[in-house]
Amino acid sequence: MNLKSHSKVPLYEQIYRYIKADIQNGRIAYREKLPSTRALSKHLEVSRSTVELAYEQLLSEGYIEAEPYRGFFVSQTEELYRLEREKPKAMAMEKPGKKYRYDFSPSGVDLRSFPYNAWRKLSKDVLMDDRTELFRFGDSQGEYGFRSAISSYLHQARGVNCSPKQIIVGAGSDYILMLLSMILGREHRIAFEDPAYKQAYRMAEALSYDTVPVSLDKSGMKVTELRESGADIAYVTPSHQYPTGIVMPINRRMELLRWATEEEDRYIIEDDYDSEYRYKGKPIPALQGYDAHEKVIYLGTFSRSVAPAIRLSYMVLPGPLLDAYEERHDFVHSTVSKVDQMIMQRFLEEGYYERHLNKTRALYKSRHDALLDGLKPMSDIMTVSGENAGVHLLLTFRNGCTEEELIERAEKEDIRVYGLSDYRIRRMGDERPTILLGYANLTEEQIREAVKILNRCFGDGMRQGGAGRMG
Amino acid sequence: MNLKSHSKVPLYEQIYRYIKADIQNGRIAYREKLPSTRALSKHLEVSRSTVELAYEQLLSEGYIEAEPYRGFFVSQTEELYRLEREKPKAMAMEKPGKKYRYDFSPSGVDLRSFPYNAWRKLSKDVLMDDRTELFRFGDSQGEYGFRSAISSYLHQARGVNCSPKQIIVGAGSDYILMLLSMILGREHRIAFEDPAYKQAYRMAEALSYDTVPVSLDKSGMKVTELRESGADIAYVTPSHQYPTGIVMPINRRMELLRWATEEEDRYIIEDDYDSEYRYKGKPIPALQGYDAHEKVIYLGTFSRSVAPAIRLSYMVLPGPLLDAYEERHDFVHSTVSKVDQMIMQRFLEEGYYERHLNKTRALYKSRHDALLDGLKPMSDIMTVSGENAGVHLLLTFRNGCTEEELIERAEKEDIRVYGLSDYRIRRMGDERPTILLGYANLTEEQIREAVKILNRCFGDGMRQGGAGRMG
Numbered sequence: 001m002n003l004k005s006h007s008k009v010p011l012y013e014q015i016y017r018y019i020k021a022d023i024q025n026g027r028i029a030y031r032e033k034l035p036s037t038r039a040l041s042k043h044l045e046v047s048r049s050t051v052e053l054a055y056e057q058l059l060s061e062g063y064i065e066a067e068p069y070r071g072f073f074v075s076q077t078e079e080l081y082r083l084e085r086e087k088p089k090a091m092a093m094e095k096p097g098k099k100y101r102y103d104f105s106p107s108g109v110d111l112r113s114f115p116y117n118a119w120r121k122l123s124k125d126v127l128m129d130d131r132t133e134l135f136r137f138g139d140s141q142g143e144y145g146f147r148s149a150i151s152s153y154l155h156q157a158r159g160v161n162c163s164p165k166q167i168i169v170g171a172g173s174d175y176i177l178m179l180l181s182m183i184l185g186r187e188h189r190i191a192f193e194d195p196a197y198k199q200a201y202r203m204a205e206a207l208s209y210d211t212v213p214v215s216l217d218k219s220g221m222k223v224t225e226l227r228e229s230g231a232d233i234a235y236v237t238p239s240h241q242y243p244t245g246i247v248m249p250i251n252r253r254m255e256l257l258r259w260a261t262e263e264e265d266r267y268i269i270e271d272d273y274d275s276e277y278r279y280k281g282k283p284i285p286a287l288q289g290y291d292a293h294e295k296v297i298y299l300g301t302f303s304r305s306v307a308p309a310i311r312l313s314y315m316v317l318p319g320p321l322l323d324a325y326e327e328r329h330d331f332v333h334s335t336v337s338k339v340d341q342m343i344m345q346r347f348l349e350e351g352y353y354e355r356h357l358n359k360t361r362a363l364y365k366s367r368h369d370a371l372l373d374g375l376k377p378m379s380d381i382m383t384v385s386g387e388n389a390g391v392h393l394l395l396t397f398r399n400g401c402t403e404e405e406l407i408e409r410a411e412k413e414d415i416r417v418y419g420l421s422d423y424r425i426r427r428m429g430d431e432r433p434t435i436l437l438g439y440a441n442l443t444e445e446q447i448r449e450a451v452k453i454l455n456r457c458f459g460d461g462m463r464q465g466g467a468g469r470m471g
Numbered sequence: 472m473n474l475k476s477h478s479k480v481p482l483y484e485q486i487y488r489y490i491k492a493d494i495q496n497g498r499i500a501y502r503e504k505l506p507s508t509r510a511l512s513k514h515l516e517v518s519r520s521t522v523e524l525a526y527e528q529l530l531s532e533g534y535i536e537a538e539p540y541r542g543f544f545v546s547q548t549e550e551l552y553r554l555e556r557e558k559p560k561a562m563a564m565e566k567p568g569k570k571y572r573y574d575f576s577p578s579g580v581d582l583r584s585f586p587y588n589a590w591r592k593l594s595k596d597v598l599m600d601d602r603t604e605l606f607r608f609g610d611s612q613g614e615y616g617f618r619s620a621i622s623s624y625l626h627q628a629r630g631v632n633c634s635p636k637q638i639i640v641g642a643g644s645d646y647i648l649m650l651l652s653m654i655l656g657r658e659h660r661i662a663f664e665d666p667a668y669k670q671a672y673r674m675a676e677a678l679s680y681d682t683v684p685v686s687l688d689k690s691g692m693k694v695t696e697l698r699e700s701g702a703d704i705a706y707v708t709p710s711h712q713y714p715t716g717i718v719m720p721i722n723r724r725m726e727l728l729r730w731a732t733e734e735e736d737r738y739i740i741e742d743d744y745d746s747e748y749r750y751k752g753k754p755i756p757a758l759q760g761y762d763a764h765e766k767v768i769y770l771g772t773f774s775r776s777v778a779p780a781i782r783l784s785y786m787v788l789p790g791p792l793l794d795a796y797e798e799r800h801d802f803v804h805s806t807v808s809k810v811d812q813m814i815m816q817r818f819l820e821e822g823y824y825e826r827h828l829n830k831t832r833a834l835y836k837s838r839h840d841a842l843l844d845g846l847k848p849m850s851d852i853m854t855v856s857g858e859n860a861g862v863h864l865l866l867t868f869r870n871g872c873t874e875e876e877l878i879e880r881a882e883k884e885d886i887r888v889y890g891l892s893d894y895r896i897r898r899m900g901d902e903r904p905t906i907l908l909g910y911a912n913l914t915e916e917q918i919r920e921a922v923k924i925l926n927r928c929f930g931d932g933m934r935q936g937g938a939g940r941m942g
Contacts, residue, residue, distance in 0.1 A: 135778035171806035307606035335642035
C-alpha cells in the first residue's frame with residue numbers, strides 16, 4: 001500500500017479503498033484472513049484506530065466479516081454491488097431550436113432574479129435537521145404545514161376561500177391535471193377558451209377528454225356559447241386570460257358561476273397561474289372567492305413565480321370532489337419531496353415570497369413600461385392589448401401584413417415574436433394579425449434595442465404589405 | 472427610528488423595515504418625498520451607504536420610486552403584495568393509526584441509515600452554482616446526464632439493456648404509471664399477479680383499466696392462466712415477487728416473453744422495485760435484459776432504496792412506446808426538480824449509491840439472519856418462505872390458527888404483523904394462513920425480543936387453536 005499522507009482523502013479511506021479493490025479484483029480471496037488491526041497499523045506506520053476505521057467501513061459495506069476471537073475474513077463478495085463509473089454515453093443531440101438575438105417568449109421568467117441566497121439558506125436549514133421524519137413517506141395531499149402556508153397566502157393575496165384540507169400539492173400543473181382527471185372521471189366534456197392556454201388543452205386531449213372550444217368576447221368566455229356547447233366543465237383563466245390578457249369582469253364571473261349551478265355535475269376549473277403580476281390597480285380576487293356552491297376547482301403554481309424547475313403546483317378542491325378524493329384516491333403518493341415542500345413553506349412564511357413578488361413585479365413593470373414606450377411610434381399601425389398585467393402583451397396590426405409575414409420579418413432581424421394563431425384551437429380565417437411580445441426574460445436595454453428594430457421592420461411592412469395587397 | 476446596532480439584523484435592513492412599515496401603514500403617504508440619503512444618514516448617525524442600501528431595497532421592491540434630480544417618492548403601494556403571517560391554522564387531526572411496540576411493516580425502510588451527510592453535501596454543491604440553467608424548465612424526460620447515470624447503473628447492476636433516451640424520470644411510481652397509461656391508452660386488459668403489489672393494482676383500477684388477477688405457482692405468474700385471461704398487458708415483479716418473494720426462474724421468464732410476442736400489442740410491465748437486496752447468490756438480471764422483441768416496460772425507483780420522501784422513479788420504454796411518447800406526449804413537463812435530479816446523479820456517479828446499497832444490504836442481512844434464527848423454535852408449526860431477498864419474509868402456519876387469529880394474538884402483545892390476505896385480489900377460501908414480517912425498520916435487538924414473544928403467542932396458538940378446531 002502506498003499511502004499519501006498529504007492527500008485530501010483521509011488515511012483510513014485510502015486503506016479502505018486499497019483493500020476493497022484487492023477484494024474486488026480477487027487479489028485477496030474469499031475466506032482469506034485479513035491482517036490484524038495491530039499488525040497492519042504497525043506495518044503501515046499509522047495509528048491503530050485508523051486501521052480500525054477502515055475495517056469498520058469494509059465491515060459495514062459487507063466486504064469483510066468479523067469472527068469472534070478469530071479476526072476479519074473476506075466475504076462472498078459476488079453478492080455485493082460493484083458499480084463502476086462508465087464512460088459517459090454520447091451526449092444527447094441538442095434539441096433543435098434556433099437561438100435568437102432577442103426572444104420575446106411569452107412564457108419566459110427572469111431567472112437572474114431567482115432568490116439564490118434565500119433558497120440555498122432555506123435548503124441548508126431544512127436538511128440540517130437530521131430528522132428521519134424528513135425522509136419518511138409524506139402526506140398524500142402534501143405536508144399539512146405547507147398546505148396551511150398556501151391557504152394563508154391564497155386567502156391574503158388572491159381572496160381564495162379555503163382550508164388547508166382542501167389543498168392538494170403536486171409536482172407541476174400537468175400532474176395536477178392528471179390527478180384531477182382521476183377524481184373527476186372521464187365522462188365529461190371540457191370547454192376551453194379559444195384562444196387558449198394550449199398546455200392544459202393538450203393535457204385534456206391526451207387524457208382522452210371530449211373537449212370543445214368556446215369563443216371569447218371582451219369579457220372572456222362567452223357563456224351563451226358555453227351553454228350551447230354541451231360542456232359540463234369550463235376551463236377558464238379569469239384573472240388574466242391566456243394569451244389575450246382579458247381580465248374577466250365581475251358580471252361575467254357571476255354569469256359563469258350561475259351556469260355551473262344549473263346542473264349538479266358542472267364545474268369550473270379556474271387556472272390562476274398568471275395572476276401574480278399586475279401593474280395597475282389592486283389585484284382582482286379569484287373567482288373561487290365568489291363561489292357559494294362548491295363549483296370552482298382552483299389551480300395555482302409556484303413554478304411560474306419562483307422558477308420553472310421548481311415543481312410546485314396545487315389545487316383547491318370544492319367539497320364534493322374533496323370527498324371523492326378522500327374516498328378513492330388519497331392512496332396516490334405525493335409527487336413533491338418533503339424537502340422542497342418545507343423549503344417553500346419557509347419561503348412563504350418568512351417573508352421571502354412577498355419580497356420576491358414585489359421585486360420581480362417592479363422589475364417586470366419597468367420592462368413593461370419600456371416596451372410600451374418603445375412601441376409608441378407604431379401606434380398608427382397597431383393596437384396594444386393585454387397590458388397592465390402578466391409578462392407579455394399583444395399587438396394587433398392593421399398594416400396589411402399577415403401574422404406569418406410579421407413573424408418572418410422579425411426573424412430576418414434575428415428577433416423572435418409569437419403569433420396569436422398558435423394559441424387558437426379553431427381557425428376562422430377572419431382573425432386580425434396579432435403577435436405576442438413577452439418581456440420577462442429581456443432587460444430594459446434589450447427591449448429598447450429590439451423594439452427599435454421592430455418599429456423599422458413592421459413600419460416598412462405597412463407600405464410594402466399595403467402595396468402587395470393592392471397588386 | 473430606533474436602530475439597534477447590536478442586532479443580528481443589519482442596519483440597512485432595519486431602516487428598510489421601518490420605512491416599509493410606515494408606507495404600508497400610511498404614515499408616509501403616496502407621493503410623499505423621502506428625506507435625502509445624506510440627510511437621513513446624518514440624522515440616524517449611520518453611513519450614507521447604509522441608507523442608500525435601504526433605499527435600493529425599497530426601490531427594487533417597488534415601495535418607492537426615484538425621480539431624477541428630485542429624489543425618492545412613495546409609490547402607489549396598494550398594488551404591492553403584503554403578506555402577513557397569519558395565525559397557523561388549527562393542526563390537522565393526527566391520522567388514526569396505532570403505534571405498536573414492534574411493527575413488522577413489510578414496506579419499511581431503515582431511515583437511520585439515510586446518508587444525510589452525503590445528501591447534504593451534494594445538495595449544497597448543486598445549489599452552489601449560481602447557474603440560471605438549474606432553474607429553467609428541464610427536459611420532459613428528465614435531464615440527460617441523470618438518465619445517462621441511471622442507464623449505466625441499470626446496465627451494471629440489473630443487466631438492463633437500454634440507452635438514456637429510453638428512460639423517463641418521474642416523481643414516484645404512481646406518477647410513472649399515470650404517464651405510462653397516457654402512452655398506452657385505455658384500451659387494455661392488465662393482468663396482475665395474485666397476491667399482488669396492491670398500490671399498482673389500485674392505480675390501474677383508478678385509471679379505469681380492465682384488470683384481471685392471475686394465480687401464481689412456485690415460479691410466479693401462471694402463463695397458461697394469463698393466456699386464458701384475455702389480458703394484453705402483464706404486470707409482474709420477476710426479481711422478487713411482491714409479496715410472496717418468488718424469484719421467477721429463467722424458463723418462466725422465457726415463457727412470459729413468448730406470450731408477449733404472440734400478439735403485436737402485448738406488453739410486459741416489469742416492476743423491479745424491490746431488486747436491490749439479495750442475501751444469497753448473485754443478483755438475477757432483469758427480465759428486460761432477455762427481451763429481444765421490445766416487449767418489456769421496465770419500472771424502477773430510488774424512493775425505496777434511498778428514502779421514500781425522495782420522489783425519484785423511472786421507466787425504460789421499448790422502441791414502439793418510445794416513438795408514441797415522443798410523438799404525442801413529450802409536451803408533459805417533468806415532475807422532478809432539476810436540483811433533485813442532479814443530486815441523485817452525483818450520488819450515483821460518485822460512488823455514494825454503491826456504498827449506500829452495500830451498507831444497507833449488510834444491515835438488512837443481519838436483521839434477516841436474526842429474524843430467521845429467532846424463528847427456529849416455531850419450525851414445527853410453520854414454514855418460512857420469501858427469504859434470501861427483499862426486506863420481509865413470509866410464515867405459513869399449520870397450527871390451526873386462522874390468519875386473523877395470528878394477527879390478533881400478536882396485536883395483544885403490541886406487535887403488528889401483516890396478513891397475506893391483504894395482498895390477495897381474490898379470496899378462494901382455501902388459502903393457508905400466512906403472515907408477513909418486514910424487518911427493515913427494526914434493529915436486530917428489537918427483532919430478537921419481538922420474535923421471542925411471537926414464538927410464545929403463536930406456539931400457544933397451536934394447542935389452543937387445535938383444541939378450538941376440535942370443539
